[in-house]
Amino acid sequence: MTESMPVSEPDAAAEPLDDDGAPAKGERPKYPVTARTKARRRAVEVLFEADQRGLLAGPSGVQNLRELAAERAFHSANHTEAPAYTRQALAGVADHLAEIDETIETYSHGWVLSRMPATDRAIARLATWEIVWNDDVDGPVAVDEAITLARMLSTDDSPRFLNGLLGRIGDLADTLR
DSSP, rough: OOOOOOOOTTTTTTOOTTTTSOOTTOOOOOOOOHHEEEEEEEHHHHHHHHHHHTTSTTTHHHHHHHHHHHHHHHOTTTTTOHHHHHHHHHOOOTHHHHHHHHHHHHSSOOOOGGGGHHHHHHHHHHHHHHHHHTTTTTTHHHHHHHHHHHHHSSOTTTTHHHHHHHHHHHHHHHHOO
């Protein structure tokens, strides 16, 4: 993927990342890629897949997400076991899916969930769970990670949109639990 956003270091090379989000050999990372970032990206990929396959709709959405997450924990395109944080995050999103979707629609100001790009929906679902229900992650860290994922995976407008949306959710996180 190519990216048009500026790199944080003025002299850093803006090379595309490989499929794992890691830079090519000998290159500096375009975005900070930690183990947690990779785990989040994998969770976003599963959420995206579930959404695209229509598995999240209706009363069986939660169960469908749990089943897909369990399958993808061990059987994925890169043939590696999903990190523990990926599994934890997907379980957390499944536990609160209806509340997460309602929160996103409430605070997205004029955007219904179905009109958002699917990648943004997946990132917003994960980040909303992290901000509101995961006490192990500080809200600003979750927002920053979501913006990094949006820069890596989504449109040029997505980081700004998600920053505004998730910032509002972060401000109200204590009242949303």
